[in-house]
Amino acid sequence: MTAPETALRCTGCGALATPPPLPFRCAAAGDRGDHVLARSAPPPDAVMPTGGTRDETLNEKLADEPNPFIRYRQLGYPWQLARAGGMTDEQYRALVRELDAAVAEVDGHGFVVTPYLNVPALAQSLGLAADGLWLKDETTHVAGSHKARHLFGLALTLAVAARTKVTDDEDAQRPLAIASCGNAALAAAVVARAARRRLLVFVPPWADAPVVDRLTRLGAELTVCPRQPADPAGDPCHHRFRAAVAAGALPFSCQGSDNGLTIDGGMTLGFELAEQSRAAPVARLFVQVGGGALASAVAQGLAWASELGVIVRRPALHPVQAEGCFPLIRAWRRICRALVAELGGPAAPAEDLASGPSAARADAAAARWLSTHASAQALEGALSRAAAERASAMWPWETEPHSAASGILDDETYDYLAVVRATLETGGWPVVAAEATVLEAHRLGTRASFAVSATGTAGLAGALTLAQADLLDRSERVAVMFTGVAR
Ligand SMILES: Cc1ncc(COP(=O)(O)O)c(C=O)c1O
Numbered sequence: 001m002t003a004p005e006t007a008l009r010c011t012g013c014g015a016l017a018t019p020p021p022l023p024f025r026c027a028a029a030g031d032r033g034d035h036v037l038a039r040s041a042p043p044p045d046a047v048m049p050t051g052g053t054r055d056e057t058l059n060e061k062l063a064d065e066p067n068p069f070i071r072y073r074q075l076g077y078p079w080q081l082a083r084a085g086g087m088t089d090e091q092y093r094a095l096v097r098e099l100d101a102a103v104a105e106v107d108g109h110g111f112v113v114t115p116y117l118n119v120p121a122l123a124q125s126l127g128l129a130a131d132g133l134w135l136k137d138e139t140t141h142v143a144g145s146h147k148a149r150h151l152f153g154l155a156l157t158l159a160v161a162a163r164t165k166v167t168d169d170e171d172a173q174r175p176l177a178i179a180s181c182g183n184a185a186l187a188a189a190v191v192a193r194a195a196r197r198r199l200l201v202f203v204p205p206w207a208d209a210p211v212v213d214r215l216t217r218l219g220a221e222l223t224v225c226p227r228q229p230a231d232p233a234g235d236p237c238h239h240r241f242r243a244a245v246a247a248g249a250l251p252f253s254c255q256g257s258d259n260g261l262t263i264d265g266g267m268t269l270g271f272e273l274a275e276q277s278r279a280a281p282v283a284r285l286f287v288q289v290g291g292g293a294l295a296s297a298v299a300q301g302l303a304w305a306s307e308l309g310v311i312v313r314r315p316a317l318h319p320v321q322a323e324g325c326f327p328l329i330r331a332w333r334r335i336c337r338a339l340v341a342e343l344g345g346p347a348a349p350a351e352d353l354a355s356g357p358s359a360a361r362a363d364a365a366a367a368r369w370l371s372t373h374a375s376a377q378a379l380e381g382a383l384s385r386a387a388a389e390r391a392s393a394m395w396p397w398e399t400e401p402h403s404a405a406s407g408i409l410d411d412e413t414y415d416y417l418a419v420v421r422a423t424l425e426t427g428g429w430p431v432v433a434a435e436a437t438v439l440e441a442h443r444l445g446t447r448a449s450f451a452v453s454a455t456g457t458a459g460l461a462g463a464l465t466l467a468q469a470d471l472l473d474r475s476e477r478v479a480v481m482f483t484g485v486a487r
């Protein structure tokens with residue numbers, strides 16, 4: 001029997017979750033495996049404005065639509081849930097517009113496709129041709145970062161689930177919960193307020209006072225989480241968040257391992273990039289990685305757009321982390337090292353904790369060798385071994401994470417496996433950015449007149465790292481994302 005469009009499958013153990021999908025987490029999570037609920041492929045009849053359909057009238061209609069949650073609605077989970085529950089397309093669009101208007105009331109503006117710009121000044125810093133660097137600018141987005149995409153997708157799913165009686169009145173009263181003291185919490189507070197839901201936010205004792213103040217003014221209920229002596233390794237805020245979810249709160253977070261559907265709304269960013277880069281395709285995409293939901297969502301959005309024929313080739317994915325905390329890159333190296341050894345290859349990636357130009361060259365050489373020598377089956381085998389034994393590749397960073405790019409200091413990359421998969425599938429490799437390069441990228445971004453944070457420019461730091469190690473082909477076009485505003 002084929003699974004319904006509204007089913008989610010665990011990418012770790014393969015378990016199928018059918019609606020009601022609360023709390024969007026694999027039932028088997030908590031053992032040694034890596035469990036993330038995900039949608040697996042674009043719905044067969046889904047339509048994107050550019051390509052993917054022969055219905056030109058529909059293409060034209062969609063092309064004028066600036067709200068990504070309407071523009072790409074047929075690819076989104078909540079639309080599938082709405083249709084399965086008997087809502088018409090018109091009713092669904094009205095619901096999106098209503099929630100979007102509520103967001104605009106809280107934050108001053110709602111969701112629109114964000115700018116995608118050619119920035120010759122920055123291209124020059126990378127030694128690229130004038131049209132060699134493209135920039136997706138999320139700094140003017142709802143709540144000042146890309147995070148609201150993840151949460152608006154979740155809010156739509158909750159609204160549709162309530163409307164179609166997939167969930168009941170009691171579910172509608174359950175509070176939402178998130179562990180964050182930065183962009184994700186701010187975005188969650190804006191969207192939860194718009195959706196008129198209670199929001200519990202678990203923050204560390206050192207959370208920024210202005211952020212705490214804004215969260216409080218948005219009506220979020222804050223709990224400060226110092227590390228308790230009995231706490232296991234990992235973020236104490238995340239432990240308290242999990243306890244709240246166990247007690248009945250719904251995860252309203254930007255981590256696929258807690259809430260697989262958070263990836264769904266984030267995929268709109270990948271769809272936009274696909275459409276916007278169609279005319280001048282990019283060979284590489286640099287994405288800053290903290291918990292990994294951003295890179296996972298963008299990579300999957302691009303993969304779906306490529307399946308639908310919107311782009312011919314997926315750009316090589318280069319996840320970027322700072323030298324003060326790079327658990328994803330350690331994981332990628334471990335998986336690649338095993339794979340290279342299994343296939344008898346000559347080029348092992350760098351040692352787990354290595355950084356600097358020679359490590360970057362070793363990682364690039366391993367990735368290039370694997371992209372021509374590892375079959376899809378060999379990749380699948382390596383990924384499923386890692387999924388069965390999460391701790392073989394991913395565990396919390398062991399020293400105190402530090403970087404000016406504070407938004408990517410998650411001590412664990414929750415969505416790491418999806419990011420490793422996309423990196424291997426596209427022939428990219430991850431990049432450790434030295435702190436000096438993180439600062440240089442921030443300086444460049446600011447000098448180019450963007451009100452962007454150091455986290456927001458960390459992807460550019462990855463591109464600079466490759467350029468400085470002579471690993472960037474000067475004739476290529478590459479893309480980066482400025483993901484968050486300076487606060
Ligand atoms: C501005 C900004 N960019 C990128 C990221 C990284 O996203 P993720 O944690 O999903 O990897 C964050 C996360 O906090 C962020 O705030």
Ligand SMILES: [Zn+2]
Pocket residue numbers: 010011012013014015026027028029034035036
């Ligand atoms: Zn599972």
